[in-house]
Amino acid sequence: MTTTDPTASFGGKPLKGQDPRVRPALVEGENETFSTVTEAVARVSEVPVKETNKAWLIGFGVSVTLLGVLGLMLLHLITTGVGVWGNNNPVYWGWPIVNFVFWVGIGHAGTLISAVLFLTRQNWRTGVNRAAEAMTIFAVICAGLFPGVHIGRIWVAYWLFPLPNQMNMWPNFRSPLLWDVFAVSTYASVSLLFWYMGMIPDLATLRDRAINTPRKIAYGIFAMGWTGSSRHWHRYERAYLLLAALAAPLVFSVHSVVSFDFAVSQVPGWHTTIFPPYFVAGAIFSGFAMVLTLMVPARQFFGLKHIITMKHIDVMCRILMATGMMVGYAYMIEFFMAWYGGVQYETFAFVNRAFGNYWWAYWIMVSCNVIFPQIFWSKKMRANLWVVMLVSITTNIGMWFERFVITVTSLSRDFVPSSWGYFSPTYVDMLMFLGSFGLFFTLFLLFLRFLPTVAIAEVKTVMPQAHAHGDHGHGKDGHVDADPTSYGTAGGGGSVAPASKQDA
Amino acid sequence: MSDQNQNQPEIHGVVAYYDDVDGVMNASRKIRDAGYKKWDAYTPFPVHGIDEAMGTKPTILPWIVLGMGLTGLVVGLSLQYFTNAVDYVFLISGKPDWSLPANIPVTFEIIILFSAYTAFFGMLALNKFPHLSNPLHKLERFKRVTNDRFAICVEAADANFDRARVEKLLGVGAEHIETCPTDTTRAALPIWFHGVAAILTCASFIPLAVAFKGRFATSEKPRYHVWPDMDWQRKRKTQTAWEGFPDGRAMRLPVAGTVAEGELRDDFELYFGVAQGSEVPDKIRYDVAKFGADAGAERPEWLAAFPAAVNVDxxxxxxxxxxxxxxxxxxxxxxxxxxxxxxxxxxxxxxxxxxxxxxxxxxxxxxxxxxxxxxxxxxxxxxxxxxxxxxxxxxxxxxxxxxxxxxxxxxxxxxxxxxxxxxxxxxxxxxxxxxxxxxxxxxx
Amino acid sequence: MNTSIELPTRDQVIVRDLSKPATAGLVVGLIGLLATFGLGFTFGDGMRHFGHSMLVAILFFLSISIGALIFILLQHVTSAGWSVVVRRVAEAVTGAFPILFPLVVLVVLVPVFMGKSIIYDWASHDFVWGGGDFTGSELIQSKAGYFGSVFFAARICLYFAIWVGLSRFFSGQSLAQDDDQDPNRTLTMQRRSGVSIILAALATTFAAFDLSMSLNAEWFSTMYGVYFFAGCMFSFLSVLALSTMWLEKRGNLKNVVSIEHYHDIGKLLFAFTFFWSYVAFSQFMLYWYADIPEETHWFHYRMWGEWNGFSVLLVAGHFLIPMLGLMSRHVKRRRNVFAAWCVYCLVFHFVDLYWNVMPEMVNGVGQGDPATTGPAFGLIDITAMISVGGLFLFGFLRKLDGKPALAIGDPRLPESLAFQNV
Known part of the structure; x- marks a missing residue:
């Protein structure tokens, strides 16, 4: 932002933008110290119950109500059967699958920010990664819910796993739906580990600041006795790097596997080879949209504007636009190939998408995902929080419709015209989807209230004070991105190789 | 608190606190060069270069992870081979029992799962976590280490430990120096804890034992029905009686005069072998006595040639x-x-x-x-x-x-x-x- | 801005005396071209082998140049700091575009205008509409307009216009910045890189469709553009590391490029090994699984016929071996070892393109069945590579000659020089 460098000029003329000679500080403010960062983040969770932020309470109340609605709908569904949904011949995959893909897509930004941006040394991630990881886990919980109850008899859900059983049956490993079970459960548990592991030092901070015994015990147990020992940090960082290197391909694999659910079939509009990267791009797109939707208000309410700065928002808007265009690229290539391939079913499927019964869904999708984000070409718009909120919300809507378009239009018009149909959701469909937001926001608001929302220790590493002076020759100029911070480690591959002696 | 403890012989070590990274780095180099082994630097965040300043050897964690990743590869492939190609073979969507391309995704996920768990739990194990009881936690000042202070603790257990010398080495640039007493308050776990733990441990085997028994035992009883309406649905099965209809049958007959699709047999020549419009012979067994060679006029008007609907070529x-x-x-x-x-x-x-x-x-x-x-x-x-x-x-x-x-x-x-x-x-x-x-x- | 880092002076890093090797490259390239042409005649197959061998070689060097262009654009769009010291090398590699263009005209466009199926069967009227030995192809007939020779040539020219235009703009700005050190140029490049990446991505995608995928015009894959792009980056990063090492050895980048930069290039190379495998596997698996005849035929004769061994070689050589080999940081942090791996990667990029192009040489023209006609690697493939390689080298060295070997005017140069992995 210009605030970091208002006087940049060259040859007597002011520069046309952010001075490339200097990297702006990631933590904004004149007198920020390690202690003020700790204070800013930790105090959010230390507010006494009675003084809880009103906005938080209202939000929590609404979320818990929706969660209750979800509970009722689940009870209704389980005791009655999946017939309460609108799924029927020929659209056997209706909203439950749309919601699953929607949520699991949102669940991609967290681990992407944590892992991929970590490996590519995008140090700005430290401000938002914790919240994004939490969002990932809660979104994956919401995602897992839908296929979980879609199986009908959830009390035999363990059949999904290769457990020895009295029927001497095994799961079918050739089925992409089983790949999904493995991919999503691996992703959920690895994301959880990643999130928790990142939180251990911060939980220790909260433990050491605890003013009463219950807090001390609760944070103390989960901090596992962390002391900040450098020998511990050494192994911790190595493990973090390894987890990042493992989580990066995992992020790609999960949504690729979700795309395989569709793409290995022969259904026109589903069976196309670009699906895996296209789904991954879409997932990152929707995930970043959700991060923005959550973080813009959160930083406002919890006084974290100097840690989650406008630079963070700016970068995320640009990522949003970039991934939106990747998705647009996939839309275009699919259309082109539907014509180029000369397969009549494919051609029909795509014409039908844009101009058939569900034309409105298709054009909502295109507008929200490809057209609206184009506004972020303008730096002014990226700095306008209302616009950012609006576009990130329309992106969420657009990405839900993308999954709806893929799932429903293709199924409602398959090879045999006699089986064509039109999908209509029931009230259970709608309330369950709404209720899943209740689940998501209940968990997320609890996280915001009781856990360290920002990775305190990691933010400290990107502050100028974090580096020994005269070491490696960089100054006090807030020039941090180039600093060889220990968190700036990249290493897709070096990861699984032994650490060599540091050649400092 | 530290002053009180200074006279006690039982000390855990000497702790020095520093304001900034430079202080802790310089002190670390000194302690390293002085040849101490049992000491550590404590920082609120990972300090770059401190491994070198402390002389920390690289961890073996990556090798363990690599090993478990390879184990995951073997486990993933053999699990799928055993279950789908050996133990429970069935044909699905025309794929071979052992379909390598279809087994790659799960294998990949298992490799990641194994490696990631190893990275996390390996880190915990190497760091000896959880380790909730630590004398350093008793120091009030030490609590700032997770906030903005940097500390070095040289432990008394070190063979070269000499308190005066250590204090001198650490003193340069230190904000404060104190000794850490050994943790005398450390209480044994209460007796009841052992009892409860033992009972819970035993109890945790019960579900496993039940499942194990279920795996090998047979039972006369029907299985437990969680939601009975899926097992006993409100419907009549085929070919059963039901008083709900006047004729007492659960099944309905087709409405008189209806013909199922493709079942309209109006071509008598083709379907019955008789002239169009003549009496259709009974479907029941051909009665030789009735239609024998002498039956004469009673014989149906059998078609002599072939029906027009077939083309004899x-x-x-x-x-x-x-x-x-x-x-x-x-x-x-x-x-x-x-x-x-x-x-x-x-x-x-x-x-x-x-x-x-x-x-x-x-x-x-x-x-x-x-x-x-x-x-x-x-x-x-x-x-x-x-x-x-x-x-x-x-x-x-x-x-x-x-x-x-x-x-x-x-x-x-x-x-x-x-x-x-x-x-x-x-x-x-x-x-x-x-x-x-x-x-x-x-x-x- | 940083006193402890000494910025290299212009004199230290300027690259001199490259006109001789450049000319040598040109001469070798032209002689090689003639030799390949002559060899092509001896086959008596209507120059089909010549055309396909040349296409492999052109795609090989074109993909390296495209990789360089996209690499440059990515560095600008992400405001990357570490890569400033190697960006000039990438800019020089893009100097090959104008040299490759006449080759593409000669080898690809001329036969298309002649209506001969030297490379592309769809160029032959008989093949598409029937006549002679051919029965025609309804699938190609339905898109005959797309394969009209004028439209095709216009597209190829457009792709080159985009590539050449973008590479000239970005290397021009970078060179101008050497003199005036104006940070505004960095900002301009950063601003333009967004749109440029879109243009480059579209040009590359459709070039992959037109130049390579349309060899079998009945086959299609939406992923093909991404697949080709993965190969572009894979090969370019190898070339980047090798050329940087060469310039370092020559003294132009001495004490400028450190092992840290190679480590980073190595990590990217590893990442793209994985990315290529991910894309290639997805493309194959989706078609294998759905098993629809109009899609599987392309893989069928590559994987269940004489080409089977070659396919296995590709999987092992392009994925398994480099993945294991490039995993360790020790490999990436030793110049000689890393150089060997870069050469290896280039070899397998060639194998990849060969596998994509060559089975189509005998496909659908009544010359044989690719399922029963295996790879026929021979002298002509080598001379084709030498000829295009020589010309590529000419473009590359000419662009490098007389200019600083790194962007000395870039405001982020100190950051790049100080760059360290951990």
Whole structure:
């Protein structure tokens, strides 16, 4: 932002933008110290119950109500059967699958920010990664819910796993739906580990600041006795790097596997080879949209504007636009190939998408995902929080419709015209989807209230004070991105190789 | 607190606090160079370069993770091989039992799962976590280490430990120095804890034991029904009685006069082998007594030729040969002489003693005297102990069989006693022979 | 801005005396071209082998140049700091575009205008519409307009216009910045890089469709553009590391490029090994699984015929071996070892393109069945590579000659020089 460098000029003329000679500080403010960062983040969770932020309470109340609605709908569904949904011949995959893909897509930004941006040394991630990881886990919980109850008899859900059983049956490993079970459960548990592991030092901070015994015990147990020992940090960082290197391909694999659910079939509009990267791009797109939707208000309410700065928002808007265009690229290539391939079913499927019964869904999708984000070409718009909120919300809507378009239009018009149909959701469909937001926001608001929302220790590493002076020759100029911070480690591959002696 | 403890001989170590990274780095180098082993630097965040300043050796964690990743590869592949290609083989979507391309995704996920868990739990194990009791936690000042202070603690357990020297080394740039007492307050776990832990541990085996028993035991009882409405649905099963309908049947009959799709049989020639509009012969077994050779006027108006709906040509005849060979030849023989494999076997066993009725020779004069319609009727509904084939063979195919029978009657039929020839024997009737027999049948 | 880092002076890093090797490259390239042409005649197959061998070689060097262009654009769009010291090398690699263009005209466009199926069967009227030995192809007939020779040539020219235009703009700005050190140029490049990446991505995608995928015009895959792009980056990063090492050895980048930069290039190379495998596997698996005849035929004769062994070689050589080999940081941090791996990667990029192009040489023209006609690697493939390689080298060295070997005017140069992995 210009605030970091208002006087940049060259040859007597002011520069046309952010001075490339200097990297702006990631933590904004004149007198920020390690202690003020700790204070800013930790105090959010230390507010006494009675003084809880009103906005938080209202939000929590609404979320818990929706969660209750979800509970009722689940009870209704389980005791009655999946017939309460609108799924029927020929659209056997209706909203439950749309919601699953929607949520699991949102669940991609967290681990992407944590892992991929970590490996590519995008140090700005430290401000938002914790919240994004939490969002990932809660979104994956919401995602897992839908296929979980879609199986009908959830009390035999363990059949999904290769457990020895009295029927001497095994799961079918050739089925992409089983790949999904493995991919999503691996992703959920690895994301959880990643999130928790990142939180251990911060939980220790909260433990050491605890003013009463219950807090001390609760944070103390989960901090596992962390002391900040450098020998511990050494192994911790190595493990973090390894987890990042493992989580990066995992992020790609999960949504690729979700795309395989569709793409290995022969259904026109589903069976196309670009699906895996296209789904991954879409997932990152929707995930970043959700991060923005959550973080813009959160930083406002919890006084974290100097840690989650406008630079963070700016970068995320640009990522949003970039991934939106990747998705647009996939839309275009699919259309082109539907014509180029000369397969009549494919051609029909795509014409039908844009101009058939569900034309409105298709054009909502295109507008929200490809057209609206184009506004972020303008730096002014990226700095306008209302616009950012609006576009990130329309992106969420657009990405839900993308999954709806893929799932429903293709199924409602398959090879045999006699089986064509039109999908209509029931009230259970709608309330369950709404209720899943209740689940998501209940968990997320609890996280915001009781856990360290920002990775305190990691933010400290990107502050100028974090580096020994005269070491490696960089100054006090807030020039941090180039600093060889220990968190700036990249290493897709070096990861699984032994650490060599540091050649400092 | 530290002042009180200074006189106690039992000290855990000396702790020095620093304000900034430089202070802790410099002190670390000194302690490292002084040759101490049991000491550590404590920082609120990972300080870059401190590993070198402390002389920390690289961790072996990456190697462990690599090993477990490879284990995951083997486990993932062998799990899928064993379950889908060895222990529970079934064909699905035309894929081989062992389909490597389809097994890659799960294998990949298992590799990641194993490696990631190893990275996390390996880190915990190498760091000896959880480690909740630590004398350093008792120091009030030490609490700032997780906030903004940097500390070094040289432990008294170090062989070279000399408090004065350590304090001197650490003193430069230190904000504060104190000694850390050993943790005398450390209480043993209460007695009840052991008891509860033992009970819980044992209890945790119960579900496992129940599952294990279920795996090998059999039970007379029906399984537990979680939601009974899925097991006992509110519906009537087929072919059962129900008082809800006046006729007492659970199933409904079709509405009178309805015809199922494709079941409209308005072409009498094709479907019944009689002239259009004449009486449709009863479907039940052909009554020889009623329709015998002498029945005369009571005989239905059997069709003498072929129905207009079929086109008797070479292809039709070939179709007839195939159908005949599949459905008829096992009894009637490939030549039609009634010496099919079943008949030969039955004769060899002298099956007539148990009431076996040998299949008729289709080459007999009696059989030749049948009109086409009558032959068709027999093929459809059976005769004597022969069953009808209308369920297995479509009407047109039955006519094709009739055509083929006519053909072999015209071309073979010379020697009824002739033994079956080799299995490959295939009569080669021509289309002309059908026409000949057709006209002869029509002439009768 | 940083006193402890000494910025290299212009004199230290300027690259001199490259006109001789450049000319040598040109001469070798032209002689090689003639030799390949001559060899092509001896086959008596209507120059089909010549055309396909040349296409492999052109795609090989074109993909390296495209990789360089996209690499440059990515560095600008992400405001990357570490890569400033190697960006000039990438800019020089893009100097090959104008040299490759006449080759593409000669080898690809001329036969298309002649209506001969030397490379592309769809160029032959008989093949598409029937006549002679051919029965025609309804699938190609339905898109005959797309394969009209004028439209095709216009597209190829457009792709090159985009590539050449973008590479000239970005290397021009970078060179101008050497003199005036104006940070505004960095900002301009950063601003334009967004749109440029879109243009480059579209041009590359459709070039992959037109130049390579349309060899079998009945086959299609939406992923093909991404697949080709993965190969572009894979090969370019190898070339980047090798050329940087060469310039370092020559003294132009001495004490400028450190092992840290190679480590980073190595990590990217590893990442793209994985990315290529991910894309290639997805493309194959989706078609294998759905098993629809109009899609599987392309893989069928590559994987269940004489080409089977070659396919196995590709999987092992392009994925398994480099993945294991490039995993360790020790490999990436030793110049000689890393150089060997870069050469290896280039070899397998060639194998990849060969596998994509060559089975189509005998496909669908009545010359044989690719399922029963295996790879026929021979002298002509080598001379084709030498000829295009020589010309590529000419473009590359000419662009490098007389200019600083790194962007000395870039405001982020100090950051790049100080760059360290951990």
């Amino acid at each position: 070479e292809a039709f005849l070939e179709r007839g040969r195939q159908r005949y060979t599949i459905y008829c030849s096992v009894c009637h023989g490939k030549q039609g002489n009634g010496m099919g494999a079943v008949a030969v076997r039955a004769n060899a066993l002298d099956a007539a003693q148990w009431g076996w009725v040998p299949p008729k020779s289709l080459l007999s004069e009696n059989a030749k005297a049948y009109s086409n319609g009558e032959l068709f009727h027999v093929a459809s509904n059976g005769i004597s102990t022969m069953a009808g084939y209308s369920g297995q063979v479509t009407a047109k195919d039955r006519w094709a069989i009739v055509a083929y029978v006519r053909a072999i009657q015209a071309t073979q039929g010379l020697d009824q006693t002739e033994a079956p020839r080799d299995a490959d024997y295939k009569p080669v009737p021509t289309i002309e022979s059908v026409r000949v027999s057709d006209s002869s049948a029509a002439g009768q």
